[in-house]
Amino acid sequence: MTMAKRRRVGTVGLAAAAILLATAFTGHAREPRETTPAAADHQATQRAVDAAVVGGVPGIAIEARDANGVWKSAAGVGNTSTGAPRGKNDRFRVGGITNTFVATVLLQMEAENKLRLDDTVDRYLPGLVTGNGNDGRAITVRQLLNHTSGLFDFFADPAYGQTYLMGDGYLQHRYDVVTPEQRVRVGLAHPPLFTPGARHSYSNTNDVLAALVLQKVAGRPYETEVRKRIIEPLGLTETSNPGNSVRLPQPSSRGYSKLFAAQPDRIDDVTEVSGSQSWGGGDIISSVGDLNRFYGALMRGRLLPPQQLTAMKTTVDNPDFPGSSYGLGIERLTMGCGTTLWYHDGGAVGWLSLAAFTEDGRHQLTFNYNSNWGAEHIFPILNAEYCDTPAG
Numbered sequence: 001m002t003m004a005k006r007r008r009v010g011t012v013g014l015a016a017a018a019i020l021l022a023t024a025f026t027g028h029a030r031e032p033r034e035t036t037p038a039a040a041d042h043q044a045t046q047r048a049v050d051a052a053v054v055g056g057v058p059g060i061a062i063e064a065r066d067a068n069g070v071w072k073s074a075a076g077v078g079n080t081s082t083g084a085p086r087g088k089n090d091r092f093r094v095g096g097i098t099n100t101f102v103a104t105v106l107l108q109m110e111a112e113n114k115l116r117l118d119d120t121v122d123r124y125l126p127g128l129v130t131g132n133g134n135d136g137r138a139i140t141v142r143q144l145l146n147h148t149s150g151l152f153d154f155f156a157d158p159a160y161g162q163t164y165l166m167g168d169g170y171l172q173h174r175y176d177v178v179t180p181e182q183r184v185r186v187g188l189a190h191p192p193l194f195t196p197g198a199r200h201s202y203s204n205t206n207d208v209l210a211a212l213v214l215q216k217v218a219g220r221p222y223e224t225e226v227r228k229r230i231i232e233p234l235g236l237t238e239t240s241n242p243g244n245s246v247r248l249p250q251p252s253s254r255g256y257s258k259l260f261a262a263q264p265d266r267i268d269d270v271t272e273v274s275g276s277q278s279w280g281g282g283d284i285i286s287s288v289g290d291l292n293r294f295y296g297a298l299m300r301g302r303l304l305p306p307q308q309l310t311a312m313k314t315t316v317d318n319p320d321f322p323g324s325s326y327g328l329g330i331e332r333l334t335m336g337c338g339t340t341l342w343y344h345d346g347g348a349v350g351w352l353s354l355a356a357f358t359e360d361g362r363h364q365l366t367f368n369y370n371s372n373w374g375a376e377h378i379f380p381i382l383n384a385e386y387c388d389t390p391a392g
Contacts, residue, residue, distance in 0.1 A: 059086030078253025103329025211280025255350025
């Protein structure tokens with residue numbers, strides 16, 4: 001997975017979240033759990049989820065869909081103050097999984113001849129990407145989506161991180177409204193990492209620009225376009241964009257983070273934050289069930305014509321994670337057991353999510369932590385579902 005150097009706290013890569021925000025949480029295991037009776041082929045997955053909770057993740061919501069039907073479970077706590085259990089139908093901030101929604105809409109627009117993937121960013125956002133060696137005339141929409149633009153990730157800017165992602169800065173500024181242009185300008189204050197197209201390097205600056213391109217082509221808010229093209233047609237009633245709201249729709253659990261590196265045992269409730277701070281690249285709120293429905297429909301060709309779905313699945317190597325490669329809003333991973341999965345991970349301050357699915361879209365797994373630590377438990381859950389079980 002793109003879990004190594006990719007995203008800083010916020011819309012973070014999963015390993016990056018563990019490295020930057022936390023040592024492993026060492027509190028007591030949380031036992032409360034609600035679960036649909038587990039079919040035999042998901043027992044290993046349930047054990048892996050339970051092990052993650054014993055290992056310190058506050059709570060996990062999870063759903064798998066395969067030839068045998070739908071299996072859904074929740075383990076641990078959703079509120080550490082009250083002890084309320086994690087809910088299997090919880091809404092949560094999906095983080096970078098938002099990118100798949102944006103890429104899908106842009107590919108739909110390409111199929112409608114409203115844009116071309118190899119058009120330059122400057123064609124749609126004239127004069128925005130400039131300065132310090134950055135040039136929107138040399139970067140294409142495709143390069144935004146597969147993260148080969150070379151643009152600096154604004155999450156990696158120290159001042160931005162200290163203000164909006166960590167420590168007292170996060171606590172003081174979590175309710176600030178931040179525009180997408182403000183975040184892009186932070187990235188453009190740095191020179192590019194490499195010549196556009198030279199290689200892959202994940203940058204949240206790309207995500208925001210892709211959403212701005214979508215909005216410019218549509219002539220209406222990006223949120224409206226996602227709703228009309230994906231959320232409403234698929235009946236994703238648990239999926240929404242927050243706008244500037246700071247709250248989660250119900251039902252939901254609390255989100256937790258370790259904001260202070262010097263205080264590794266300190267845990268803060270970070271549930272509330274302005275949705276504007278992750279607009280376009282990490283703002284969508286959803287559930288495990290809705291995300292499985294979305295990715296199942298996507299991979300089965302319900303949202304994109306064959307040509308555009310092929311483009312989405314055309315990948316570039318990810319040098320940060322051997323065995324993984326990045327397409328247009330989705331990623332490919334070959335597991336140690338030989339199983340090939342498509343997936344996208346998503347992180348936000350207080351949340352980690354992963355959606356993984358087979359190429360035919362018939363076996364899907366989505367799970368969410370209400371914390372952004374515990375990345376070491378991600379692969380055991382994936383292995384349990386796709387390598388240690390006969391599910392098809």
